[in-house]
Amino acid sequence: MTTAILGGGLSGLTLARLLHERGEEVLVLEAEPRVGGLCRSRTENGFTFDTGGSHIIFSKDTEVLSFMRRMIAANEQRNNRNTKIFYKSSYVKYPFENGLYELPYEDRFFCINGFIQTLIAVERGTVPLPVNFREWIYYTFGPGIAECYMVPYNEKIWKYPTERMSLHWVDGRIPRPPVEDIIKSAIGIETEGYTHQAVFSYPLDGGIEALVTAIAEPVLPFIRTGFRVTSLKKEGHHWQIGNGSETITADRVISTIPVQHLLPCLDKVPEKVLKACHALVYNSLICINIGIRAPLPPISWMYIPEKTLGKTNRLSFPSNFSRHTAPEGCSAILAEITCQPGDEVSRIPDKALVDEVLQMLKTMKICTPDQVVFSSVERQPFAYVVYDLGYQENIASIKDFCRLQDIPLVGRFAQFEYLNMDGCIRSVMDFVASYPRE
Numbered sequence: 001m002t003t004a005i006l007g008g009g010l011s012g013l014t015l016a017r018l019l020h021e022r023g024e025e026v027l028v029l030e031a032e033p034r035v036g037g038l039c040r041s042r043t044e045n046g047f048t049f050d051t052g053g054s055h056i057i058f059s060k061d062t063e064v065l066s067f068m069r070r071m072i073a074a075n076e077q078r079n080n081r082n083t084k085i086f087y088k089s090s091y092v093k094y095p096f097e098n099g100l101y102e103l104p105y106e107d108r109f110f111c112i113n114g115f116i117q118t119l120i121a122v123e124r125g126t127v128p129l130p131v132n133f134r135e136w137i138y139y140t141f142g143p144g145i146a147e148c149y150m151v152p153y154n155e156k157i158w159k160y161p162t163e164r165m166s167l168h169w170v171d172g173r174i175p176r177p178p179v180e181d182i183i184k185s186a187i188g189i190e191t192e193g194y195t196h197q198a199v200f201s202y203p204l205d206g207g208i209e210a211l212v213t214a215i216a217e218p219v220l221p222f223i224r225t226g227f228r229v230t231s232l233k234k235e236g237h238h239w240q241i242g243n244g245s246e247t248i249t250a251d252r253v254i255s256t257i258p259v260q261h262l263l264p265c266l267d268k269v270p271e272k273v274l275k276a277c278h279a280l281v282y283n284s285l286i287c288i289n290i291g292i293r294a295p296l297p298p299i300s301w302m303y304i305p306e307k308t309l310g311k312t313n314r315l316s317f318p319s320n321f322s323r324h325t326a327p328e329g330c331s332a333i334l335a336e337i338t339c340q341p342g343d344e345v346s347r348i349p350d351k352a353l354v355d356e357v358l359q360m361l362k363t364m365k366i367c368t369p370d371q372v373v374f375s376s377v378e379r380q381p382f383a384y385v386v387y388d389l390g391y392q393e394n395i396a397s398i399k400d401f402c403r404l405q406d407i408p409l410v411g412r413f414a415q416f417e418y419l420n421m422d423g424c425i426r427s428v429m430d431f432v433a434s435y436p437r438e
C-alpha cells in the first residue's frame with residue numbers, strides 16, 4: 001500500500017519521514033527539480049541565502065523545537081535575537097512596544113498616552129469590541145503604537161487594507177506585551193518581548209535548507225522531483241496521479257501543495273468551492289540578496305514600516321545567523337518585498353529592485369554601492385496567507401470538499417493557514433498520530 005504525498009516542501013518531507021518511520025510505503029511527488037519548497041537555500045559566490053525569505057528556527061512547541069534541533073544536530077548555531085525596527089532614521093528595539101524609550105519624545109508620549117487611554121476605555125467598556133484587524137490594533141495598542149508602527153508595517157507586508165483583514169489569527173502571532181512592560185519600556189527599563197524567539201537557531205552550513213535535507217535523508221529514495229501533479233482521480237480503491245505525460249497509482253493521497261494547485265487537478269469541483277478558492281488572498285515574495293565586502297551592525301533582522309524608504313518590509317542579515325553564509329571579510333543582506341500575484345510590484349524587473357534596495361541601504365547607512373560584491377533576486381509565488389474577512393467561510397468550504405474526496409490537507413498552503421515551520425511540523429505530527437495505519 002503506497003501513500004502518495006503531493007509536494008516536497010517541509011510538510012511533505014516531514015510527513016514522508018514520519019510515515020516511513022512507522023513502516024509505511026510513501027512516495028513524495030514534487031514539481032520542482034529540488035525539494036524544500038519555501039525552505040530552500042542557494043549558495044553562489046560563497047554567499048548562502050534562503051530563497052523563500054530569511055528563516056530562523058524557533059518555537060514555543062518544545063516537542064517540535066527539539067525535533068528541528070535534533071535534525072540539524074551538530075550543524076546548529078544558536079543566536080541571541082537582536083531585532084530592530086527602523087523608525088525615523090533610528091534603530092528601535094523589537095517588538096516596538098519594548099523599544100518605546102528609543103522613540104523621539106513626542107512619539108513616545110503619543111504611544112504611551114494612547115496605550116493608557118485605550119486601556120482605560122477598554123476597562124470601562126466604552127470602546128466597542130474590534131471586528132477587523134485594524135480595529136484590533138487600535139483596541140490592543142492604542143492610536144500611537146497603531147499609527148507609528150503597527151498599521152504602516154502591517155499594510156506594507158500584507159499589501160491589503162487592515163480594515164479588510166480578519167482578526168481570528170492574531171493571538172500568539174502578534175506579541176501582546178503586559179502593561180508593566182509598556183511602562184518599563186517607555187521609561188527606559190529594558191524588557192524582552194516575544195521571548196520564545198529571543199534565542200533562535202540556524203544551520204551553520206547550508207542555510208535553512210539544511211533542516212529539510214536532514215529531515216528528508218531517510219526518505220530520499222522515495223522522492224520523485226520534477227513531477228508536477230496536474231490530475232488526480234480516484235478509480236475504485238486507487239488514486240491515479242498524473243503530470244500530463246505519466247500516471248502513478250497510489251492507495252492513499254495526502255496533499256501539501258497549495259489548494260490553488262490541488263483543485264484544478266480534480267474533476268467536478270462544485271462552482272461554490274472553485275469560487276471560494278479563487279477568493280482566497282495570498283502574497284508572493286521577492287527576495288533581493290546582497291553580498292557586501294564590509295561588516296554589518298550586529299542586528300539579526302529589521303522591520304521597515306516607512307514607505308519612503310521603498311518597498312522592502314524586512315531586512316535580514318544572514319551572516320549574523322551563521323558566519324558561514326558569507327566569504328571571509330564579507331556579509332550577507334536579504335531584503336524582502338511582498339506583492340500580490342500579477343500586481344505592479346511583481347512586474348518590476350530584477351535590476352530596478354536591486355537598485356532600489358541599494359539606495360535604501362545607503363540611506364540607512366548600512367552599506368554603499370561600491371561595497372557590493374554580489375546580488376541576486378529570488379521570487380516565490382506563494383509566500384504569505386492573507387486573512388481577509390471572507391477567509392474563514394471560503395477555507396471551510398474548500399476543506400469540507402477535500403474531506404469528502406478523502407484528500408487530507410497538511411501544510412501552509414494546503415491548509416491555507418499562516419503556519420511557520422513549527423506549525424507545519426505540529427500539523428504533520430498531529431496528522432500522523434490520527435492517520436490510520438495501512
Ligand SMILES: Cc1cc2nc3c(=O)[nH]c(=O)nc-3n(C[C@H](O)[C@H](O)[C@H](O)COP(=O)(O)OP(=O)(O)OC[C@H]3O[C@@H](n4cnc5c(N)ncnc54)[C@H](O)[C@@H]3O)c2cc1C
Pocket residue numbers: 006007008009010011012029030031032035036037038039052053054055056057058227228229230256257258261285336382383384410411412413414419420421422424
Ligand atoms: C518570508 C518568509 C519567512 C519565513 N520565515 C520563517 C521563519 O523564520 N521560521 C519559521 O518557522 N517559518 C518561517 N516561514 C514559514 C515556512 O517557510 C513555512 O511554514 C514552510 O516552509 C511551509 O512548508 P510547506 O511544505 O507547507 O509548503 P511549501 O514550502 O510551499 O511546499 C509546497 C511544495 O509543493 C510543491 N508543489 C506545488 N504545486 C505542486 C504540484 N502541482 N505538484 C507537485 N508539487 C507541487 C512546491 O514546489 C513546494 O515544494 C517563513 C515563510 C516566509 C514566506
